[in-house]
Amino acid sequence: MKLIIEILLMGLAVFIGARIVPGVSVDGYGTAIIAAILIALANATIGFILRILTFPVNFLTLGLVSFIISVLMIMLVSYLMGGFNVTGFWAAAFLAIALALLKAIYNAIAGTDND
Template sequence: MRFIIEILLTGLAFFIGASFLVPGVHIDSYGSAIIASVLIALANATIGFILRLLTFPINFLTLGLVSFIITVLMVLLVDNMMTSFNTSGFISAAFLAIIVALLKAIFNAIAGEKE
């Protein structure tokens, strides 16, 4: 159940971030935001994981900056896969990644961690 709630909140974060906070990003609907967030999570779990393993020494030296760049590249990959999710380039995708991470942190702080 927690997994489904996490997906819905991530979709909400994408929809809010894209619709209101980040210029240059457009998502057609909340359903498209959920699909985009799931695809980005899958891309990060597969391709992103492999890229993070290959770039670990550089990632270590840059204190995680390369990991953030990989996440932005996964957002751009999903942008190319979907017609209902559009970004205007790397900078808007980077701002979207930052806003979504901040919104997810706020949602998790409000919901609280249950163990």
């Protein structure tokens, strides 16, 4: 049940982020949910591999490379998916920041469950 709530809230975060960040557009809430799922899958697969390969540089830059990888995953999903468009790197970067802030707010409200 928690997974479904997180998926719906991340879809809402993508939807809100598309309304806040200039250069990001999404056709509707359903498209935003699909985009959120694809961004999460891209970060969990390709992003994970890239983070392992770039660990020494990521360590030296205090996580900046990890953030750039997240931005690139958003751009990849935008390229592969119709209905979700990001115009450039900076739009994707601001969307990544907005998504991180919205997720942090959700985690602060919902708390963490160690089940």
